[in-house]
Amino acid sequence: DSGVTQTPKHLITATGQRVTLRCSPRSGDLSVYWYQQSLDQGLQFLIHYYNGEERAKGNILERFSAQQFPDLHSELNLSSLELGDSALYFCASSPGGLDTIYFGEGSWLTVV
């Protein structure tokens, strides 16, 4: 158990819909990262938040957005969903700076 909690674990939704994935970081961790893992793809970096502020953006679509709240939990919002958005979405956390990041178990999103 990494201490990072992601909900929901599985989600099936229709194209065009909007979903929210939630992440609770390890106790005391200020940094939250979001990654997308599609079939045959590695872990694609989406976005990094540190203590409520966006620190870096990766290959995140404009239809996707994220935020980190004062209690440090984070949400990834995916809208106007397409079939190609079906993937495993991972959240990871770290204390901050150049440090090891610890992953949650992921949220499986299936768009039908």
Place this chain on the structure above:
Amino acid sequence: DQQVKQNSPSLSVQEGRISILNCDYTNSMFDYFLWYKKYPAEGPTFLISISSIKDKNEDGRFTVFLNKSAKHLSLHIVPSQPGDSAVYFCAAANRDDKIIFGKGTRLHILP
């Protein structure tokens, strides 16, 4: 534009032998490198890391080597055990606050 490359999608190694997983990177600004192991239906778990000021870091059966001039790092697992069968991801970080992962190498440990 793949900044972190793991050119071997899969690797098979006999149990008890050495497993060597390779990783190349293109961005000379990376200064921290990590290896993760992933089993199916689980999140990646941290294995070992190395700072760019070092060229070797060892933790039990796992050793990571860094060759900065070649922009190359490798993970050695000795001796390989059946439980080591998994997907291994190499990752690199810099002060842009991004941690970039490779596509992974699937390691099969053969009995």
